[in-house]
Amino acid sequence: MAMSGGKDDGSPMMEMNTTPLIDVMLVLLIMFIITIPVATHAVNIDLPAPTPPTNVPPPKHDKNKVSITAANEITWNNQVVDTGGLLYQLQQTLKITPEPELQFQPDPQAPYDTTAKVLNIIKGSGVTAFGFVGNEQFAGFGKAANAPPAGK
Numbered sequence: 001m002a003m004s005g006g007k008d009d010g011s012p013m014m015e016m017n018t019t020p021l022i023d024v025m026l027v028l029l030i031m032f033i034i035t036i037p038v039a040t041h042a043v044n045i046d047l048p049a050p051t052p053p054t055n056v057p058p059p060k061h062d063k064n065k066v067s068i069t070a071a072n073e074i075t076w077n078n079q080v081v082d083t084g085g086l087l088y089q090l091q092q093t094l095k096i097t098p099e100p101e102l103q104f105q106p107d108p109q110a111p112y113d114t115t116a117k118v119l120n121i122i123k124g125s126g127v128t129a130f131g132f133v134g135n136e137q138f139a140g141f142g143k144a145a146n147a148p149p150a151g152k
Contacts, residue, residue: 058092059076059077059089059092059093059096059100060077060100061096061100062100062101063100063101063102063103064076064077064089064093064100064101064102064103065077065078065102065103065104065105065133066086066102066103066104066105066118066122067104067105067106067107068105068106068107068110068111068114068115068118069107069110070107070108070109070110072110072111072114074086074114074118076089083117083118083121086118086121087121087125090102090121090122090125090127091125093127094125094126094127098129099127099128099129100129101129101130101131102122102127102129102130102131103131103132103133104118104119104122104130104131104132104133105132105133105134106118
């Protein structure tokens with residue numbers, strides 16, 4: 001970048017200094033960009049009201065069991081349900097006083113993705129009386145077959 005300090009004969013420089021002008025223009029450009037409202041686009045859709053499933057019995061008043069089979073099926077008290085049916089049953093249990101215990105037991109070979117989805121549905125439903133059952137079936141996972149027992 002070349003700078004001019006005037007002419008060799010000592011006469012003053014007659015060119016306009018544009019550096020402050022460029023600085024002011026950049027500040028104004030940044031302020032203009034910041035103050036522009038964010039463009040949002042929303043499409044409002046009226047969704048139909050969910051209908052209760054007809055193939056699932058009503059929830060029990062003491063405890064209910066949610067299982068995930070190795071075949072990637074979600075069961076509610078040994079009846080196969082889909083995720084919508086599971087959410088409906090969970091909402092129905094919240095209407096019972098006191099809230100029945102919800103037991104969750106995934107099969108050791110159940111897909112992790114389905115297990116995570118079911119746990120998110122349970123968490124989102126607001127169920128508070130929740131517990132895992134059957135964890136003893138996972139006791140041998142992660143250990144070597146011929147490893148000595150721990151502590152010996």
